[in-house]
Amino acid sequence: MRILYIDIDSLRPDHLGCYGYHRNTSPNIDAVAARGSRSTNFYASDAPCLPSRTALFSGRFGIKNGVIGHGGTAADPFVQGPARGFRSSLGQNAWLTALRRAHHRTATVSTFGERHSAFHWYAGFQDVFNHGTGGGERAHEVLPYALRWLDQWARHEDWFLHVNFWDPHTPYRTPLGYGEPFAQEPPPSWLTEEILQAQRSGYGPHSAREPVGFGGEHPSQRLPRMVDEIQSLADYKRWIDGYDTGIRYADDHVGRILQALADHGVLDETLVVVSADHGENQGELNVYGDHQTADHLTCRVPLIIAAPGIRAAGVDPGLHYHLDLAPTVCALAGVEPGPFWDGRSFAQALRSGADAGRDHLVISQGAWSCQRGVRFDRWLLMRTYDPGLKEFPPLMLFDLAADPHETRNLAPEHPDVVTRGLALLETWLGEQMASSLAGVDPMWTVLREGGPFHTRGMLEKYSERLRATGRAQHADRLLATGGLGW
Secondary structure, three states: OOEEEEOOOOOOHHOOOHHHHOOOHHHHHHHHHHOOEEEOOOOOOEEEEHHHHHHHHHHHHHHHOOOOOOHHHOOOOOOOOHHOOOOHHHHHHHHHHHHHHOEEEEEEEOOHHHHOOOOOOOOOOOOOEOOOOOOOOOHHHHHHHHHHHHHOOOOOOOEEEEEEOOOOOOOOOOOHHOOOOOOOOOOOOOHHHHHHHHHHOOOOOOEEEOOOOOOOHHHHHHHOOOOOOOOOOHHHHHHHHHHHHHHHHHHHHHHHHHHHHHOOOOOHHEEEEEEEEOOOOOOHOOOOOOOOOOHHHHEEEEEEEEOOOOOOOEOOOOEHHHHHHHHHHHHHHHOOOOOOOOOOHHHHHHOOOOOOOEEEEEEEEOOOOOOEEEOOEEEEEEEEEEEOOOOOOOOOEEEEEOOOOOOOOOOHHHHHHHHHHHHHHHHHHHHHHHHHOOOOOOOHHHHHHHOOOOHHHHHHHHHHHHHHHOHHHHHHHHHHEEEEEE
């Protein structure tokens, strides 16, 4: 089978037309959804970038493969030790290795591996195109590599091509000549003046007062689509315009890849997948343009699949992990899945609409905070072990049906739901550790090494920033609690 996997970094589903967004950000992706199926509760098991793609391509949760962060010990897979054979477990059991065994030509157009020193991630790829810009490239720089590869391989029977676009990822850098496609359209309406002012009196990396890093930076001087600080709803609109323009720019180039498949006469025979490594908080939980949490906004990603035999305009509401994608694609392609994968196929849901969703999901974050979330029924329970210099209590509970932007923590009002969520988390932890060859939970490794990589060692400096901007009370509390704020 021919398989095209479009991987758009930092793409959240509710900013796509096919998921109900009011702006026309994604006409080409929407067209794929119209002839295929989209999943509405599809979550990265481990966020952000490095943990997510490692879990997806290895087929194993971060708690088992060892990668849950962006630096320190937990940014590399567990060492196998004496049990390692001539080829590593990853080399033998990765998703792309399974496709290679079934005689698929495998290729990636992505700088991800070099950006994160994630050289383990290349396991199973035959053709690797790394144009050396570490995620700073724009879609028009990615496209030629994909088109040249398709010119050579599109008409072959069995192949897998992964194409990675970065345009929605900060900093927003769509060429100015592209214009302002959303200048006359309002941003999402959930952010009110009252919420914004409460955020501005709060704190945290990538919060309203410091939407880039820990504050004091002025990216707009070199990147006009960026905003230095979210001072008003007008600034919020400019910020969202930058994100949405990046999505539309990537979508244009997705359209050109699809047209190339049509020109080669194979589009209707190709399994087309559109997804992302993680979503993006855009003001939710006072995080702007980043992926710092184990929540609905960072961990929920789009999944759109079109292929022969898949229901047109189908909608799959079941709960799925993103690492369920590997066995699902293998099932659709008639390929045997890896023997140790944690994912399970939901191909039947795509074909017939049968319910193949899970009862609940556990999602994790270890790069910007140390958190695990439990997604069940209408609820999201978040357990925070280290907030990463953000204003998070140890437990947060959100009713996603009524409050998808996570504006109201209901944990104090629903202790019974909190208890249920914690029980699901503890059961999952026990099951994972019982089947872990390493016998180590990498979350505790991150905590022992000083907490989340991106906030490690930043307490003193950020406290100075808080004092200089009239938020001394937050500095005092963070310093008194070692950065936790509790």
